[in-house]
Structure formats: structure tokens, C-alpha cells
Amino acid sequence: MAYKDIYEGWKKDPEGFWMDAAQAIDWDQAPSKALFDKGDNLFEWFADAKVNTCWNAVDRHVEAGRGEQTAIIYDSPITHTKREISFVELRNRVATLAGALRAKGVEKGDRVIIYMPMIPEALEAMLACARLGAVHSVVFGGFAANELAVRIDDAKPKAIIAASCGLEPGRVVHYKPLLDGAIDLATHKPDFCVIFQREQEVAELVPGRDVNWHGFQYGVEPAECVPVEGNHPAYILYTSGTTGQPKGVIRHTAGQLVALNWTMKNLYNVEPGDVFWAASDVGWVVGHSYICYGPLIHGNTTIVFEGKPVGTPDAGTFWRVISEHKVKSFFTAPTAFRAVKREDPKGEFVRKYDLSCLKQVYLAGERADPDTIVWAQDQLGVPVVDHWWQTETGWAIAANPLGIEELPTKLGSPTVPMPGYDVTILDDAGHPVEPGTLGAIAIKLPLPPGTLPTLWNAEDRFKKSYLTTFPGYYETGDAGMMDEDGYVYIMARTDDVINVAGHRLSTGAMEEVLAGHPDVAECAVIGVTDQLKGQMPVGFLCLNAGADKAHDDVVKEVVKLVREKIGPVAAFKLAVVVDRLPKTRSGKILRGTMVNIADGTPYKMPATIDDPAILDEIKEALQTIGYAKA
Numbered sequence: 001m002a003y004k005d006i007y008e009g010w011k012k013d014p015e016g017f018w019m020d021a022a023q024a025i026d027w028d029q030a031p032s033k034a035l036f037d038k039g040d041n042l043f044e045w046f047a048d049a050k051v052n053t054c055w056n057a058v059d060r061h062v063e064a065g066r067g068e069q070t071a072i073i074y075d076s077p078i079t080h081t082k083r084e085i086s087f088v089e090l091r092n093r094v095a096t097l098a099g100a101l102r103a104k105g106v107e108k109g110d111r112v113i114i115y116m117p118m119i120p121e122a123l124e125a126m127l128a129c130a131r132l133g134a135v136h137s138v139v140f141g142g143f144a145a146n147e148l149a150v151r152i153d154d155a156k157p158k159a160i161i162a163a164s165c166g167l168e169p170g171r172v173v174h175y176k177p178l179l180d181g182a183i184d185l186a187t188h189k190p191d192f193c194v195i196f197q198r199e200q201e202v203a204e205l206v207p208g209r210d211v212n213w214h215g216f217q218y219g220v221e222p223a224e225c226v227p228v229e230g231n232h233p234a235y236i237l238y239t240s241g242t243t244g245q246p247k248g249v250i251r252h253t254a255g256q257l258v259a260l261n262w263t264m265k266n267l268y269n270v271e272p273g274d275v276f277w278a279a280s281d282v283g284w285v286v287g288h289s290y291i292c293y294g295p296l297i298h299g300n301t302t303i304v305f306e307g308k309p310v311g312t313p314d315a316g317t318f319w320r321v322i323s324e325h326k327v328k329s330f331f332t333a334p335t336a337f338r339a340v341k342r343e344d345p346k347g348e349f350v351r352k353y354d355l356s357c358l359k360q361v362y363l364a365g366e367r368a369d370p371d372t373i374v375w376a377q378d379q380l381g382v383p384v385v386d387h388w389w390q391t392e393t394g395w396a397i398a399a400n401p402l403g404i405e406e407l408p409t410k411l412g413s414p415t416v417p418m419p420g421y422d423v424t425i426l427d428d429a430g431h432p433v434e435p436g437t438l439g440a441i442a443i444k445l446p447l448p449p450g451t452l453p454t455l456w457n458a459e460d461r462f463k464k465s466y467l468t469t470f471p472g473y474y475e476t477g478d479a480g481m482m483d484e485d486g487y488v489y490i491m492a493r494t495d496d497v498i499n500v501a502g503h504r505l506s507t508g509a510m511e512e513v514l515a516g517h518p519d520v521a522e523c524a525v526i527g528v529t530d531q532l533k534g535q536m537p538v539g540f541l542c543l544n545a546g547a548d549k550a551h552d553d554v555v556k557e558v559v560k561l562v563r564e565k566i567g568p569v570a571a572f573k574l575a576v577v578v579d580r581l582p583k584t585r586s587g588k589i590l591r592g593t594m595v596n597i598a599d600g601t602p603y604k605m606p607a608t609i610d611d612p613a614i615l616d617e618i619k620e621a622l623q624t625i626g627y628a629k630a
């Protein structure tokens with residue numbers, strides 16, 4: 001069947017479509033129907049089913065005779081380690097870990113925070129939670145203690161599972177002091193912490209609170225899979241909103257199982273047994289959906305890669321891993337390819353490896369610039385698919401569904417909406433616009449299975465953030481257009497979210513940190529275009545009258561402050577001191593215009609600007625840090 005027929009088929013009978021897809025899942029109790037309308041534009045999928053994620057991702061493959069197949073390949077160029085874990089080993093490891101968690105009181109519905117680097121134990125911790133019906137919340141290792149504390153206070157975990165350290169090139173990330181600092185900062189205290197001691201750094205345990213990963217599993221009874229309701233939260237994943245308080249995106253169990261499983265063949269074009277690699281991090285949604293759950297649910301081998309696209313040890317790492325482990329579908333962020341391309345523009349490393357196993361490549365997380373796509377296509381000789389999605393959706397909204405058919409690529413477009421997503425471009429008043437016209441990208445409700453049903457303990461915020469601006473639609477926060485052929489184009493965010501090296505960050509959160517500096521009276525953070533990382537944050541600081549510290553020192557201090565409060569992942573390194581910020585007469589900071597000035601892109605003088613002369617001052621300030629080139 002062609003994509004068009006499948007999409008139309010879904011549109012005619014959405015519930016039938018998803019009930020068919022649901023047949024691929026092992027239910028303890030099959031759903032009586034697909035969609036549950038809770039009223040007030042809230043929906044749930046397969047709510048009355050009973051099912052267990054870990055069973056579907058692990059045990060059922062063992063039962064089906066695939067126990068000896070490799071489930072996880074760990075490849076760490078940073079530690080020079082390679083290891084394989086079969087499905088039967090994974091089942092045994094996860095069952096024991098779950099048993100130990102249960103013995104310490106973790107039950108269905110309890111939250112567990114996971115703060116771990118890219119090691120297989122991170123996936124095992126996620127799966128052990130899933131086995132018990134506990135709700136995990138993985139926190140990315142590049143966040144600082146304060147961000148971890150905010151998540152502890154919001155999720156109120158019974159336990160935290162952490163590693164002693166993470167490893168960045170040339171630097172050990174001391175997880176344990178960060179964890180201890182976060183627990184000190186947080187109001188909520190976990191009952192206990194499980195620490196996985198890595199040999200690169202052994203952490204000191206807090207007596208009475210911390211237990212050793214291996215030690216606490218001694219002698220415990222392995223846990224069986226606990227069936228949970230279809231609408232039981234599988235996890236909470238915090239993502240950046242417009243303020244410092246992150247949004248706790250919830251994923252329901254059944255919808256995730258059905259949707260992710262459907263994507264593995266139809267979108268990523270892999271069969272059970274094939275090797276699938278997403279070079280991301282378990283701390284991001286890509287890691288949840290396509291390092292851990294998607295491939296394992298579908299019976300694929302997944303790769304846990306602890307390294308970087310370049311420098312570990314060189315720009316050929318991706319190709320080595322693909323060739324060595326026979327990767328069929330590879331998923332990464334455009335920024336990673338830009339980093340590789342910068343070091344190896346002619347693809348000399350590419351040709352060192354036999355890449356005949358590789359059939360397709362997928363890019364997401366930020367806009368894929370045409371140069372990068374063309375470079376990858378030329379070097380690899382396989383389809384390079386740009387696909388668009390968000391933490392909120394958990395899987396692609398728009399893509400080229402290679403497992404159905406390969407649609408013609410249009411550079412700059414992540415192709416067409418996937419079944420489940422009725423994508424519409426709306427004007428400010430909420431009316432659909434003509435093809436080729438820019439507008440806010442919205443999705444007609446209900447969203448498909450596997451997408452967020454609400455935010456953790458924040459239903460009002462959920463409605464306000466996503467459902468209020470355009471009644472009857474989910475507001476994506478992205479602006480763009482659709483062409484005559486139904487191809488989607490993503491142009492920009494409509495909010496204060498920026499995308500740095502494929503990482504989603506809130507300029508609002510950074511502004512909150514800058515405003516906390518005693519000399520800063522007012523500030524703004526914008527995302528300027530960066531050749532490598534897509535965007536980079538730049539801060540503008542107006543100082544208090546009488547602040548007599550050298551401007552350079554204030555800049556250094558705020559850079560340090562953001563690193564301490566948000567973390568290195570914010571990549572906040574640039575700030576300038578200015579006398580005033582450009583504003584509208586009503587006092588709104590003209591961030592968009594500042595971005596135009598920094599990027600040297602044409603802009604119209606905003607009609608409501610208070611004092612146009614300020615824009616020249618902004619330009620001069622940006623020039624001092626290498627932006628706004630004349």
C-alpha cells in the first residue's frame with residue numbers, strides 16, 4: 001500500500017487503524033476500544049487494557065525464542081569498552097533489579113528518578129521501573145544540581161538511581177556530588193538512592209540512604225512483570241518550556257507500546273532482529289523512544305553509544321560503529337553530522353568502513369539544513385530522512401515513511417504527516433491558511449497514541465500551553481507551512497524555546513538565572529544562528545545603576561552562574577552588557593528583531609518600537625562578540 005492510502009485509511013477510521021496496530025502488542029487484557037474521550041479536549045488511548053511495557057520489550061522476545069539475540073550493544077569509545085547483552089540476559093538482569101527495588105518498597109505508580117550516563121544500566125533501570133509499573137523520570141547528565149532538584153520536587157521520587165559518574169571527553173562528570181547537592185536543595189527527599197559505581201570514579205555512599213547497585217540486588221527474588229492499565233504513566237520526561245519550571249511530559253503505557261512498535265517498520269524500515277541505532281542520550285525523548293523502548297519492543301538490537309560524533313577518537317566513529325555492529329537504520333541529530341562534516345568534508349573516514357549494512361539515516365531534533373542532508377546523501381549513498389517531532393509527541397509528526405514507501409525528498413521539509421497526525425497551518429485568528437502560507441503549526445485533536453495526554457500534576461498548564469490558543473487543536477509551538485503536495489516545512493519556534501546542538505533549551509529559564517545576578521537589572525537571552533550547533537544562546541545584560549564591576553567580570557560571572565544553575569548543556573558562553581533593551585511601547589522585549597540583527601537577516605522596523613536608536617546599540621554590542629557582522 002502507498003503512504004497516501006495508509007494515511008487516508010487512518011483518516012477514515014482512526015480507531016480501527018490503531019486497533020489494528022495494537023494487535024502487535026502482547027496484552028494481559030486487550031483494550032475494548034482505542035480512544036477514550038475524557039471531555040474538555042482530553043483523550044486517552046487503550047485506557048481499559050492491561051499490559052506491561054517490560055514484558056513487551058524484553059520477556060516476550062525470550063518466550064518467542066529470541067533469547068540469545070543481542071538486545072543491547074554497549075559501545076563506548078570513551079572507555080574503550082564493548083559489550084553485548086542478549087534478551088535473556090537482559091530479562092534476568094532487569095528482573096533482579098526490579099526485585100531489589102521492590103524489596104525496598106518501590107511499587108506500581110511510585111516515581112523513580114534515573115540520573116545516568118550512556119551505559120546499558122540506564123536502560124536496565126528504565127525497564128526495571130516499567131516491570132514494576134513504577135514511573136521513571138530520566139534526567140540528562142548535562143544538567144546541574146539545581147535542575148535535578150527541580151525535577152525531584154516535581155516528581156517526588158521514592159528512589160533515585162544514579163551512576164557514580166559520567167564521562168565527557170577529557171572530563172569526568174561527578175554525578176554523585178551533583179546528586180547529593182540536588183537532594184540537599186530539594187524539599188522532597190527520596191527514601192533511598194541506588195548508586196552504580198563506575199570504575200572510572202567510585203563515589204562515597206551516604207550511609208542509610210545510598211545502596212550499591214550490585215550489593216542491593218544480593219539474594220533478592222526476581223520480580224515478574226506487573227500488568228498496568230493502558231493509561232498508566234510509563235514515564236515523566238521534563239522538557240523546556242518558556243519558564244525555568246520545566247514541563248513534565250507524561251507518556252501513557254499502552255499508547256507508547258502501540259505507536260512506537262508501529263514506527264519501527266513503517267518509518268524506520270527495520271524487521272525484528274535488525275540492528276537499530278539512535279545516537280542520542282537516554283536523557284532526551286529520542287533516547288526514550290529509540291534507544292530504549294521502540295527498538296526493544298519491536299525485537300531489534302539497540303546500541304548504547306557513549307561517545308561523540310567527533311573526537312572519540314575521530315570523525316569516523318559513527319561509521320566504525322555502523323560497520324562493526326551492522327546497523328541497518330541510523331538516527332542522529334543534524335548537529336552531529338555538521339560536526340563530522342566539518343572535520344571530514346570529503347568523507348575520507350566514511351570510505352574506511354564497509355557500510356553496506358546501512359540502508360537509511362534519520363535526522364531530527366532541530367532543523368536539518370539542506371547542505372548537511374546533501375552531504376550525508378552523497379557520502380553514504382542511502383536515503384537521509386529529516387523527520388520532525390517533539391518531546392511531547394514521543395514519535396514523528398512528519399517523516400518519510402520508508403517502510404511504507406520512499407516519497408520524493410524535498411530539501412528543507414521533513415516530508416509528510418504520519419498517520420495519527422492531522423497537521424494544519426493556522427493564522428493568528430486560528431483559521432487554516434492556504435498552502436505555501438506561513439502560520440502556526442497545529443494538530444487537530446485527538447493526538448495519536450504515544451503522545452502526551454497531559455503534564456505531570458499540571459493539567460491547567462497543559463491546557464494553557466497546548467490547547468487554549470487554537471481550540472480543538474494541539475499547538476506545536478512551531479511555525480511553518482505546508483505546500484500543495486502536503487509536505488510540511490518547519491521554520492521557527494513561536495515561543496522562547498531554542499535548540500542548541502539538538503538540545504531543547506528555554507531562553508526564559510536562562511533569563512531567570514541572569515536576573516539572579518546582583519548587578520543585573522534587566523536582561524534578555526536570544527538564540528542566534530550557529531554554524532555547528534544550529535543556535536547558540538546570547539545574553540544581554542542591563543546593569544543596576546551604581547554597579548561598578550568591570551563588564552567582563554559580570555559576563556564571566558553570569559556564564560558561570562548559568563553553568564551552575566542549568567548545566568553545561570545550556571552552552572551559555574556569550575553575553576554582552578548594554579545600556580537598554582529594545583522594547584515595544586507596551587514594554588515587550590523585541591527578541592525576534594535582536595535575532596535578526598545578530599544573524600544579519602533583513603527585518604522590518606517594528607512599528608511599535610519605543611526607540612529605534614536602541615537597535616544600533618544592540619548591533620554594536622553584538623559586533624564586539626563576533627555577531628551582527630556589517
Ligand code: COA
Nearest residue numbers: 141142168173280286333335336339365501502568569571
Ligand atoms: N553530561 C554532562 N555534560 C554534558 C553531557 C552529558 N551527558 N552532554 C553534553 N555535556 C556538556 C558538554 O561536555 C559541553 O560541555 P563544555 O561546555 O564543558 O564543553 C556542554 O555540555 C555542551 O554540550 P553540547 O552542546 O552537546 O556540545 P558537545 O561539545 O558535547 O558536542 C557536538 C557537540 C557538536 C559534537 C554535537 O554535534 C553533538 O553531537 N551534540 C549532541 C546531539 C544530540 O545527540 N542531541 C540529542 C537530540 S537527538
Ligand code: AMP
Nearest residue numbers: 364365366367387388389390391490504
Ligand atoms: P525536543 O522536544 O527536544 O525534541 O524538541 C522539539 C523541537 O525541536 C520541535 O518543536 C522543533 O522546534 C525542533 N525540531 C525537532 N525536529 C525537527 C526537524 N526535523 N525540523 C525542524 N525542527 C525540528
